[in-house]
Amino acid sequence: MSESLSKEEIKTYRVQGFSCASCAKTFENNVKKIQGVENAEVNFGASKIYVKGRTTIEELERAGAFENLKVRGEKEQKVDYPPFWKQKENIKVYISALLLLVSWFLGKQIEEAHIFVTIGYATSILIGGYTLFIKGLRNLIRLQFDMNTLMTIAIIGAAIIGEWLEGATVVILFAISEALERYSMDKARQSIESLMDIAPKEALIRRENQEMSIHVEDIQIGDIMIVKPGQKLAMDGTVFKGTSTLNQAAITGESVPITKTIDDEVFAGTLNEEGLLEVRVTKRVEDTTLSKIIYLVEEAQAERAPSQTFVDKFAKYYTPAIVILAMLIAVIPPLIIGGDWSTWVYQGLAALVVGCPCALVISTPVAVVTAIGNAAKNGVLIKGGVYLEETGNLKAIAFDKTGTLTKGVPSVTDIVTYSRSEDELLIITAAIEKGSQHPLASAIIRKVEEKGLHFNNISMKEFQSITGKGVKARINHEIYYVGSPSLFEGLHNQISNKQKETIIDLQTAGKTVMILGTETEILAFIAVADEVRGSSKAVISKLKQLGIETVMLTGDNQRTAKAIGQQVGVTDVKADLLPEDKLTYIKEFREKHQNVAMIGDGVNDAPALAASTVGVAMGGAGTDTALETADIALMSDDLNKLPYTVQLSRKALMIIKQNIIFSLGIKAIALLLVVPGWLTLWIAIFADMGATLLVTLNSLRLLRIKK
Template identity: 65%
Template sequence: MKNNNDQVYRIQGLSCANCAKKFENNVKKIEGVTEARVNFGASKISVSGVASISDIEKAGAFDKLKVSSEQEELPEEPSVPFYQKHANVLLSFLFLVSGWVAFFQQGEDHLSTTILFAASIVIGGYRLFFTGLNNLIRLQFDMKTLMTIAIIGAAIIGEWGEGATVVILFAISEALESYSMEKARASIRSLMNVSPKQATILIEGTEKQISVKDVKIGDRMLVKPGQKIAMDGKIVKGGASISEAAITGESIPVSKSVNDEVFAGTFNEDGLLEVEVTKRVEDTTIAKIIHLVEEAQAERAPSQAFVDKFAKYYTPLIIMIAFLVAIVPPLFLAADWNTWIYQGLAVLVVGCPCALVISTPIAIVTAIGNAAKNGVLIKGGVFLEEVGRIKAIAFDKTGTLTRGAPEVTDVQAFHITEEELLRIIATLESGSTHPLASAILQKANQMGVAQTDYAMEHFESVAGKGIKASIEGITYQAGSPNWFLSEEHSEMNRLTESIHKLQNAGKTVIIVGSSDKIFGVLGIRDEIRESSVSSVKELKELGISDLYMLTGDNDRTAEAIGHEVEIDRVKSSLLPEDKLRYIKQLREEHGSMMMIGDGINDAPALAASSVGVAMGGAGTDTALETADVALMGDDLRKLPFTIRLSRKTLTIIKQNISFSLGLKVLALLLVIPGWLTLWIAIFADMGATLLVTLNSLRLLKVKDKG
């Protein structure tokens, strides 16, 4: 985890997982550094302690790495044509081809053949040898060390042609790994490039273009039609259709007007807006999303932890096997030394763990990046994998299956007029933070009723029941029918039929009364989201049939909503502690379960589930902070997509590990009859890397059906 005292730097030129590990170890050795951690997926390093950028760059000199502070960001590398970027490899390839032509025309022992192959090895592999020999001196055995030993050994026993071919194929293998990571990182770069680097600020009525880094909270920003919004803010003048696809993944524009929030990176389609800036550039929603995705890519998934641990023992084991293959047959079976040294060198090549090392991180990085582009934030590989294992899902009702914007649909008054009833309950609810309070206040405003006409004293909120307060000497209470029934209120019996009728229609019932009278009944309906029914249906098609709805609402309302969205297992009248207890029970029962809530009221339940998913509308900080996964578009259709992506990722990780180990085992078995050659070894190694790379990139093709 990142420490508050850590310095984070961006890295340019980080191409392979082994290079990342070596760089990390080198930085740890810098005087003044206590800890260092490379985030290979995001190309960043976190350093605890004191170190200058030049010191850190020296630690990465072996791979010509460039470093800058996280805020500055490195400039994009200039586009270099392939033939220039890999000129040494192309030149090496030409010498290799010439060498094989000479081999077939003049024989392998001819001086010109040897010179051509040697030139190919030196030109194509000098960087490899430099790193490999340094590692050998320090007794660090990574894949470059193994390859260096194998190629030099091949030259010593006269296998110049195969040694040169191994150099070229290894270079191709490294290029593949670099390409695959660049593709995986492209989704993050696309997020970084979403927001403009400059904003148009109004200063005393004059428009001025300034860098977003210089924009302050409270500044007035002008956004013209067809422009991207540069900063998070609140509209103070104008209105427009805003495309929020960059944040939510939803392509349909959202209509925005005065007092609505807008976000950096979103697109103003058709209106002239004046926006008051509410967040600094480093605190914008898009900046938080980028940060969370980069942090997520650094988190090691269980599969990756297994691979890292396995690789720790795997490399020394391969070296030991290669050593035994080289010396045991000649020493004990009088076999030919040259033949078995050659076999031992081939074992070193085939044993290179490059495919195994990248098998998991490339899949995790690709999947998390794809999810972010589609408006789903997954906070790490551990949660990405866990989503794919989910057996049961529990939904909160309000704000998750429903819109979370209830409306008063029915008003029944007794003993007083409707206006008086609304004035009383509006006065009571003016002190409440309950979601239903806004619906009641909105209804009162529509009726032209001002709650300020009455003075309120001794306000009290009773958890799970309602509210009470004294208004002009009378103590009123407003809340659930169960509250009044538990107090055995004398007038409740005559309201039973009316209450049941409202509840059967899926409406929440609020009773308003005093100690001896019931003054009214309100029916409030929270409309179901359009995406709820289709999402539940798709989840069932994915094989997740254990679906639950948890709500504090009454039984009849909960059952009506559950019936509409086709969730049979409904738990109602739950207090927050009941919901938490039930989540723990479900987790014990199913092993792995998911909870979906609004990220605010459901924080304890989200934390207790295997995976907590927040309906995190754009800009909802609480959703980003409390949940393991956030659906940025408040769209439940993103949930089946996330589960499909996770399952696909788990499958691909298993395939990658099987490919990388299986091909090597098959190649190593050829040692027994003495058939293993450097050709077969390098093709097994490169073939595994190629398969793992292309297989992982298939995750980019998993699309959101919504």
């Protein structure tokens, strides 16, 4: 949805029956002309239209009658229509084909030019091409040269020069081509349609001790939802009662069930495998994680990839150029070299048909729609064709350490005290750190709670954060500092040589050292370690095989960072970084490599994520910030999705290039047949139809790529 249409002012409708981008554009223009409509915008990839103003579904369907489009409200259930060979609009094609065969057989028995044979072909053309001619002639009057215009000129021209059989054949083949295009695009969109069907439309709700089955639209925040074994969750919420395993594949792409118990977050569309759960609903149906995934993916399909922008600009000049070329082919040889008018007009008409830009125009969107849909089903949100292409071009990836390469749940491993008791010093440290959101602070608080020590009643005053180094506060009339070794080196160079050796030993073991002290002495070292993810080493190895340079960015000290970097196998390590240092480094990295991704948690690393070519957020499920800020969101905390995303993007990029080269190449070859006069309407329609179908089928190969 473009910025010209604000979310509050518009109404969204789903459209069924789009076969091509130009048809979608025609529908958009027709809707804009409806009385009461201020503006309209079609999302071809997602088969949606956004309408600003007042209108009805009946009026919208009248605007789409030229292609028999069906319209429904955004939240209405999908209507299953019969396959294209059973659809009413194709009955005229069967009648047209039957008339063609009868006329052809009659021509063999009597005479090809007999009046009855000609009438049979003409009737076949009129019945099969009726809607095509209406669209084509209307566009011709407006000087809009799309495929309908080109086909209309070619078929009428063929009839005028007496090529009735080929004219009728072109009508039928074109109708079949359109039906197959529509089928192929629907196949590409099925990945999104299947997402919409994941969550149930009703749920069993308990209100005031009464259980009732309620439609999801009527479920309120705070309702208790009862989910039996084997049922899917209809809403997001937190477990109120019970324990069970849930298959979250629909949201995170992970098929391994996750155990959920009281206070754990659960998502709509996930499958309850074992126990009875009671879930307190925390979001309305339009705000669930699944709804956001569907919305973001559909919007992503409307985002134009760079190659699509190029193709659209190219097609804008290409189509009129084909019309001019066809006219020159038809006129110049008879005028200059005395060629036969009938022969060269026929060649010109064939050039018009082969020049249809269908395959070229559809080459990029069908690949983008398929790739983004496949990624969504595997737990990866790619928020536009531009990010799909940029990921395919990546040369380097920068990783945040905490929570990305490591699990992000550090724990206290060593406590070295120099005065007072260990418990007393831990209580002081926890009292100072309780207001901090830093993962290392939470590790200390967990340690104190495990030991059963009480720190909440400790009076703390004058709390102050020292950016990038630590914190300080006054407890019992004395100022205490908690922070990195560099903080204490600045406080009158307090660290002794023996203490420095202890710090080096702990850091070399991959541990982060925090120091508690006053302005005059060091009281304790607290070593904290964050466990490396089991998948990190394998993922880095896969990325290296793909030719991607990897670097770890962290605020941790050089020795700890180097130990973890060596453990996972990254190419380079940058340590002791403040948030602004990460941003500076990403900018430098981009100057060196051009295309650089940054992967982090989507919150603390926001500046670096924004500065990278592609910002990737980990663990997007249930995290609104990650879903909104990142260009790509990995819905689970599984790093294995990263190599899959790179491979999918590279494959999509390759297929887009193949499609553009093939669609232009086959037309160039067909047009060269004009020189010896070998181009026929048969060859032209097969070249056009064949190119379109092959481009679409080639794009559908993206559905086969698995993580």
